[in-house]
Amino acid sequence: GENVEQHPSTLSVQEGDSAVIKCTYSDSASNYFPWYKQELGKRPQLIIDIRSNVGEKKDQRIAVTLNKTAKHFSLHITETQPEDSAVYFCAASKATGNQFYFGTGTSLTVIP
Amino acid sequence: EPEVTQTPSHQVTQMGQEVILRCVPISNHLYFYWYRQILGQKVEFLVSFYNNEISEKSEIFDDQFSVERPDGSNFTLKIRSTKLEDSAMYFCASSGPRQGHQPQHFGDGTRLSIL
Numbered sequence: 435g436e437n438v439e440q441h442p443s444t445l446s447v448q449e450g451d452s453a454v455i456k457c458t459y460s461d462s463a464s465n466y467f468p469w470y471k472q473e474l475g476k477r478p479q480l481i482i483d484i485r486s487n488v489g490e491k492k493d494q495r496i497a498v499t500l501n502k503t504a505k506h507f508s509l510h511i512t513e514t515q516p517e518d519s520a521v522y523f524c525a526a527s528k529a530t531g532n533q534f535y536f537g538t539g540t541s542l543t544v545i546p
Numbered sequence: 547e548p549e550v551t552q553t554p555s556h557q558v559t560q561m562g563q564e565v566i567l568r569c570v571p572i573s574n575h576l577y578f579y580w581y582r583q584i585l586g587q588k589v590e591f592l593v594s595f596y597n598n599e600i601s602e603k604s605e606i607f608d609d610q611f612s613v614e615r616p617d618g619s620n621f622t623l624k625i626r627s628t629k630l631e632d633s634a635m636y637f638c639a640s641s642g643p644r645q646g647h648q649p650q651h652f653g654d655g656t657r658l659s660i661l
Contacts, residue, residue, distance in 0.1 A: 480650075533591035534581075534591065
């Protein structure tokens, strides 16, 4: 089955700096890659996703890049703010209705 | 914006008892899921449900677990004979209705504590 690895497990950045979180996956059939933000005690919330026919997607301060050949994808947050502090999970999926395979999460702390 | 709703928010149960966790998916979604998250760990898939039947399940989802869509709006997870290690946050999610990849929308979760 699919194995998603995520690094780093913790990340601290100064407010205004950029943060990058990286994930790798093992199954070349995976073709959908969402990113979720989870604040303490709350639901995972989708922040951005990318499909395998696209190499990069951007939404304001958030961007995701995908390298299908290397089987890795990354989340980039620019101009970080304290409210960006949360745990971020990457995931991979093969088709509609199929399970998401989640990474182990990155705890991001933005220091004011 | 429509949301997935889950009840109860917190369930405390004695070991060996049965629990039913309830979810109301987003109304026009067709795919439903249960995940669990042990404190401080990643989200783990339990089961997916489509067209009134299980479409996929993980190794965690053994005979102790069952799911049901008893009516047009609810989606339930039943855990029989609960064990201490069943203590976790259980998330319901839904996606759809179109073909192609759709993001899964999560509920707020039910925190299950087994004593």
